[in-house]
Amino acid sequence: MRTLLTVAAFAAGVSALGTEVQAQECTTKIGATLPTSVDWGRPIAEVAQFAVDQVNEAGGAAGCQIEMVLRDTQVDPKVGVDAAKALVDLEGVNVLLGAVSSGVSMPILTSVTVPGGVMQMSCCSSSTAFTKLSEDGKTNGLWFRTFATTAVQSAMGAKVATDKGYKKVAVLYKNDDWGQDMARLIAADFAAAGIEVTSSVAINDAQPSYRAEVTEAIGGQPDALYLALYPNEGTSAVREWLSLGGTQNMILANSLKSDEFRDNVGLQYLGNALGTDTASPRVASADAFKAAYVEKFGSEPNGPGLANSFDAAMIALLAMEAAGKDASGADIAAAVAKVTDPSGTPITADTAGFSTAKDTLAGGGTVKYQGATGDVRFDANGDVSAPAVVWKFTDSGTEEVEYLSLTDVDAFIASLKK
Amino acid sequence: MIGVVSYLVFFTTVAAILGIAVLGLNLQWGNTGLFNGGVVASFGAGAYGTLILGGAPQDGQLGGFSLFYPLALAGGMIAAGVLAWIVGKLTLRLRHDYLAIATFGVAVAFENVMRNATGLTGGAQGIRGFERPFRDMLGDGFTYNAVFLVFVLLILVAVYVFLERLTVSPFGRLLRAIREDETAARSLGKAPDRVRLISFVTGSVIIGLGGGLYGTFYAFVSPQDVLPILTFQIWAMLIVGGAGNTRGALAGAFLIWGAWTFSGWALSRFAPIEAQLYTGSIQFVLIGLVIVGMLLWRPQGLFPERLIVSQPGQNREKTQAEGFT
Numbered sequence: 001m002r003t004l005l006t007v008a009a010f011a012a013g014v015s016a017l018g019t020e021v022q023a024q025e026c027t028t029k030i031g032a033t034l035p036t037s038v039d040w041g042r043p044i045a046e047v048a049q050f051a052v053d054q055v056n057e058a059g060g061a062a063g064c065q066i067e068m069v070l071r072d073t074q075v076d077p078k079v080g081v082d083a084a085k086a087l088v089d090l091e092g093v094n095v096l097l098g099a100v101s102s103g104v105s106m107p108i109l110t111s112v113t114v115p116g117g118v119m120q121m122s123c124c125s126s127s128t129a130f131t132k133l134s135e136d137g138k139t140n141g142l143w144f145r146t147f148a149t150t151a152v153q154s155a156m157g158a159k160v161a162t163d164k165g166y167k168k169v170a171v172l173y174k175n176d177d178w179g180q181d182m183a184r185l186i187a188a189d190f191a192a193a194g195i196e197v198t199s200s201v202a203i204n205d206a207q208p209s210y211r212a213e214v215t216e217a218i219g220g221q222p223d224a225l226y227l228a229l230y231p232n233e234g235t236s237a238v239r240e241w242l243s244l245g246g247t248q249n250m251i252l253a254n255s256l257k258s259d260e261f262r263d264n265v266g267l268q269y270l271g272n273a274l275g276t277d278t279a280s281p282r283v284a285s286a287d288a289f290k291a292a293y294v295e296k297f298g299s300e301p302n303g304p305g306l307a308n309s310f311d312a313a314m315i316a317l318l319a320m321e322a323a324g325k326d327a328s329g330a331d332i333a334a335a336v337a338k339v340t341d342p343s344g345t346p347i348t349a350d351t352a353g354f355s356t357a358k359d360t361l362a363g364g365g366t367v368k369y370q371g372a373t374g375d376v377r378f379d380a381n382g383d384v385s386a387p388a389v390v391w392k393f394t395d396s397g398t399e400e401v402e403y404l405s406l407t408d409v410d411a412f413i414a415s416l417k418k
Numbered sequence: 419m420i421g422v423v424s425y426l427v428f429f430t431t432v433a434a435i436l437g438i439a440v441l442g443l444n445l446q447w448g449n450t451g452l453f454n455g456g457v458v459a460s461f462g463a464g465a466y467g468t469l470i471l472g473g474a475p476q477d478g479q480l481g482g483f484s485l486f487y488p489l490a491l492a493g494g495m496i497a498a499g500v501l502a503w504i505v506g507k508l509t510l511r512l513r514h515d516y517l518a519i520a521t522f523g524v525a526v527a528f529e530n531v532m533r534n535a536t537g538l539t540g541g542a543q544g545i546r547g548f549e550r551p552f553r554d555m556l557g558d559g560f561t562y563n564a565v566f567l568v569f570v571l572l573i574l575v576a577v578y579v580f581l582e583r584l585t586v587s588p589f590g591r592l593l594r595a596i597r598e599d600e601t602a603a604r605s606l607g608k609a610p611d612r613v614r615l616i617s618f619v620t621g622s623v624i625i626g627l628g629g630g631l632y633g634t635f636y637a638f639v640s641p642q643d644v645l646p647i648l649t650f651q652i653w654a655m656l657i658v659g660g661a662g663n664t665r666g667a668l669a670g671a672f673l674i675w676g677a678w679t680f681s682g683w684a685l686s687r688f689a690p691i692e693a694q695l696y697t698g699s700i701q702f703v704l705i706g707l708v709i710v711g712m713l714l715w716r717p718q719g720l721f722p723e724r725l726i727v728s729q730p731g732q733n734r735e736k737t738q739a740e741g742f743t
Binding site for chain 1: 421422424425428429432530533534536540541542543544546547558559562635636637638640641642643645647648678679682683686687694695696697698699701702
């Protein structure tokens with residue numbers, strides 16, 4: 001009996017020791033389903049991992065080091081859903097980052113994360129279908145995205161056109177959910193601003209030539225061209241547009257904010273091209289992100305979705321910290337409000353900021369995350385609005401032309417609605 | 419542990435759904451020799467048909483008839499069948515690679531129509547808001563998935579038995595006769611055109627059934643689900659499993675889908691941290707290697723076609739009774 005007691009006491013001692021060690025060295029897994037087999041998808045995953053690394057430097061979230069398990073979606077809904085399911089069931093993640101394409105994020109949401117009670121935070125899915133799904137009450141508050149809905153983008157497009165005095169604009173849009181949303185919204189915004197849309201033409205991926213589409217767009221003799229395209233198709237379409245004598249007055253969506261597009265079209269043709277984006281707000285953390293990114297990767301964060309991916313990972317981890325140890329996906333989702341509280345303590349998006357957040361949250365306070373895309377604030381549907389910026393291409397990348405704070409953006413959107 | 423079971427249920431469901439589609443293709447290619455390059459059009463017609471008929475109403479969108487589920491699923495199958503009948507009427511005069519190109523074109527056109535016919539299909543955003551049948555009763559979690567798996571497996575077994583019986587029947591023999599030598603079949607008084615059309619439509623209806631189940635399981639379908647990659651995946655399953663062999667077709671579905679997903683899981687778990695970013699590309703290479711390896715070293719597939727010869731002397735009376743069709 002005594003031996004038994006000794007053994008039991010010894011076992012208890014060992015297990016107590018074990019938990020102590022565990023508190024120092026445990027790891028919590030989070031999942032990421034991103035299209036890493038696609039050229040523009042890899043940097044999005046890299047930057048998410050970069051956020052995780054910084055949090056780990058600050059001692060991890062909720063007392064544990066964070067391991068991000070990354071799975072490729074191949075931009076194939078079946079593969080993405082299976083990867084998400086494997087992450088939830090086999091790796092036991094409570095937080096899932098991704099996906100990029102709305103057509104992949106949506107089935108993950110409806111068949112994996114919502115039934116499994118896992119928080120899903122996407123960097124880049126922009127379809128308005130998510131807002132509708134949330135309004136129908138089918139996301140259980142588990143869905144967030146750091147990509148400002150297309151509404152901000154299109155409103156800024158209308159603002160640029162108004163400021164430049166364009167009267168007739170042709171629209172070329174990528175023929176997917178994002179592009180169709182953009183085309184619909186920009187048509188409405190241009191109409192509200194008194195600008196005529198001469199034609200709105202869909203551009204399908206990977207065509208050898210866009211001559212037919214471009215000819216159709218040029219037919220209405222517009223004095224400017226609005227482009228909601230990705231770099232590959234954007235390059236081909238713009239080349240044809242210019243070779244057919246189209247105007248160099250262009251308005252670009254943020255998806256074209258890429259060095260590849262600038263180099264392939266040629267800077268000399270992009271002098272009158274103005275882009276819109278939702279990044280680079282006037283807070284120190286955005287500059288810090290930029291500087292940290294340049295230091296880490298050796299180039300400016302110019303690809304689509306990078307700042308958003310960084311913020312998605314950071315906010316998810318902050319929420320994990322706020323929700324505490326062993327929190328469920330729903331708890332973590334509920335804690336997002338605590339870390340994006342407009343009246344909370346402002347924190348920066350880096351190791352130091354995360355440490356500050358830890359202290360504040362431990363003391364029962366709330367924090368205001370000031371991220372790479374600005375002060376991120378989610379509405380009831382998990383959508384964000386954001387400050388906007390108008391930019392143009394330069395030799396070394398892009399340069400800002402005009403900055404609009406969140407208030408300016410909201411005011412302009414309100415003026416369109418009148 | 420429950421996680422592993424839950425994942426396996428999920429995996430088996432998807433593999434079984436794809437298996438049904440592979441069985442449909444096997445009837446067309448394995449048994450009749452019809453090179454259908456537009457598998458995804460039938461699959462998509464089934465999925466869209468089911469969700470449009472069975473889904474909840476959406477603003478500015480046709481459909482949302484909230485039909486009783488079996489009716490919706492049957493509607494999806496009929497949609498796939500009607501599409502196949504039209505396509506078959508137009509293209510089945512073509513042979514081999516010409517037929518493949520024509521049907522591939524149909525599939526690309528189908529995807530583009532789905533992407534642009536916003537009023538019918540929700541455009542690029544797809545159809546969402548489908549209420550999965552019996553969700554109220556079973557909830558959304560593991561129980562639902564388990565019950566749905568049983569349902570899919572029952573359908574799979576039914577399709578399997580149907581095709582197995584069809585293959586050994588006189589009609590199955592006729593299909594193979596047409597596959598091997600159409601002129602000879604014609605000289606025996608058969609009507610190859612009609613039989614090819616029947617086989618094509620039947621196969622497409624089965625593929626459409628797979629599509630309908632797929633849409634039901636995800637409660638969502640968008641043009642991204644009907645890209646040519648799916649045609650390629652289903653073909654890879656059939657080739658690896660063994661064209662002409664029902665069991666092989668099924669094994670191929672599980673094997674290829676398993677390899678497709680398991681390679682991703684294994685790489686995410688075992689690849690060194692620096693290589694994690696490249697696992698997506700490595701995965702593609704691995705899948706390609708498996709398929710190329712199969713074609714090089716075992717082109718007949720894992721389960722080659724079993725030749726069923728009606729020899730005189732054995733089962734003679736039976737053969738005669740059936741008539742030598």
